[in-house]
Amino acid sequence: MNAVINSAVPARCLPLLNTIMDALRSDGYVVIDNALPAALANALQQRVAEIKRIGDLKQAGIGRRDDHTIARSIRQDSIHWLDRSVASETGWLTAMEHLRGYANRELLLGLFEYESHFAHYPPGAGYKKHYDAFKGQSNRVLSTVYYLNENWQPGDGGELAIYDAEDQLITRVQPVLNRLVIFLSEEFPHEVLPAKNHRYSIAGWFRVNNSRDILSLPA
Numbered sequence: 001m002n003a004v005i006n007s008a009v010p011a012r013c014l015p016l017l018n019t020i021m022d023a024l025r026s027d028g029y030v031v032i033d034n035a036l037p038a039a040l041a042n043a044l045q046q047r048v049a050e051i052k053r054i055g056d057l058k059q060a061g062i063g064r065r066d067d068h069t070i071a072r073s074i075r076q077d078s079i080h081w082l083d084r085s086v087a088s089e090t091g092w093l094t095a096m097e098h099l100r101g102y103a104n105r106e107l108l109l110g111l112f113e114y115e116s117h118f119a120h121y122p123p124g125a126g127y128k129k130h131y132d133a134f135k136g137q138s139n140r141v142l143s144t145v146y147y148l149n150e151n152w153q154p155g156d157g158g159e160l161a162i163y164d165a166e167d168q169l170i171t172r173v174q175p176v177l178n179r180l181v182i183f184l185s186e187e188f189p190h191e192v193l194p195a196k197n198h199r200y201s202i203a204g205w206f207r208v209n210n211s212r213d214i215l216s217l218p219a
C-alpha cells in the first residue's frame, strides 16, 4: 500500500472538490481557475519546459488501431506520460488521486485508476473533434485537461471547444495557466482549435476497471 496514494484529502481542498462534484452532477463538466497551489502550477510549467528542452516529447497516436498518417491528420500534439519520478508530477498525481477518491465517494463513479500526459501543440497544431470514450467501448469515464500557458492571449487560438451530444457548442475554453477542465468522457465531443503559439497542457483520464479477468478468477 502506498501512503501517498491513500492520504486523506486536505481540508483546504474540500470547498473546491464540492464545487466540482456539484457541477459534474448538474452539468457533467466544469472549468476551474486557480485549480492548484501556484507553486505546483509553476513547477509543472517548468517541468514541461524541461521535457521539451531535453526532447522527451513524442508524437501522439489515436489509440489501438494506430495509423501514423491518420493520427497526424486528427491531432498534431506531442506527449509525455507523467509518473512519480519527480516532485511536480507526484504533486499532480496526488491532486488527481484526491479527486478520484472524492468522486468515488460523492458520485459513486467507481474510478479505478488515472493516467495523464503532458501535451505540446506547436503553432498550427490542434486536435479534431472527438470523444475521449465511446459508450461501452472504453473504460475512460472522466477526462481532465489542465493548462500550463502563462500570458495566453485571446488571439493565440488553441481554445478547447466543448459540444453537447447534439453537436451544439457549449463553451470555448482558453488554455490559461492553472485552469482545469473536467468532463464526463462519453458525453462531450470536443476539439482543440489550432494554436497560434506553443500550447502546453496535461490531459488525463480516470478509468474504471472493466477487466473481465476478475470474473474468471477461481472463487
Ligand SMILES: O=C(O)CCC(=O)C(=O)O
Residues within 6 Å of the ligand: 119, 127, 132, 145, 159, 160, 190, 191, 192, 201, 203
Ligand atoms: O488540450 C485540450 O484542451 C484537450 C485535449 C484532448 O482533447 C485530448 O487529449 O483528448
Ligand SMILES: [Fe+2]
Residues within 6 Å of the ligand: 130, 131, 132, 190
Ligand atoms: Fe480529448
